[in-house]
Amino acid sequence: MYVVIVYDVSVERVNKVKKFLRQHLHWVQNSVFEGEVTRAEFERIKSTLREIIDEDEDSVVIYRLRSRPMRETLGIEKNPLEDII
Template sequence: MWVIIVYDINEKRVAKVLKYLRRYLNWIQNSVFEGELTYAELKKVKSGLKRLMNTQEDSVIIFSSSLSNDYKKEIIGLDKAKETQIL
């Protein structure tokens, strides 16, 4: 399934969340990840995020669709995802 994750995490925890999500998805912009995950992988990602975040302060939004081939992305301005591919 195609997944987009957007997060608003306290700066004390944001580096850990960023590092964690990079293991599973493509970092496309500050606080935004996208990519293909299986149902089991998504379940694992959710579980890991819950351990890293404080649910009283932090927020994570997950968009998912089984129609990844019908997904359209348009970038206006700097494509930050291309910058991270150099790493």
Template sequence: MYILIIYDIKVERINKVYKFLKTHLTWIQNSVFEGEITKAEYKKIEQKLKQLIDEDEDSIIIYNIPEKYMHKKIIGIEKNPVEFII
């Protein structure tokens, strides 16, 4: 599955969320991560994010995008270009 995570987290918790997501997904822009993961990884990510945030103050949106509909177009600079090295 391919997911896109967008978050708005209070400053005191943002580094923990960023560091955790960086271990599973690709950082795209401020507060945005994306990547291909398994269902088991998805459950792990969702559970850990619930532990890291305060659900009364923070917001996380997770989009699950089927690969056949996934198309990405970048206008302007790409903040974190992914380079494939063979």
């Protein structure tokens, strides 16, 4: 499945969340990651994020898609996605 994860977390945890997500997904721009993951990877990502964040203060939104979405960027591409064959 293809996921897009956006987050708004306290400054004390932002680097930990970013570092963790970089291990699994492609960084798109500040607080936004996306990529293809297996069901097991998806569950592991959710579980670890729950351990990192404070659910009373932080917010993580996960969009699950069946396939890679069509993307169009206006302005600067912060970190271009490249197709790997």
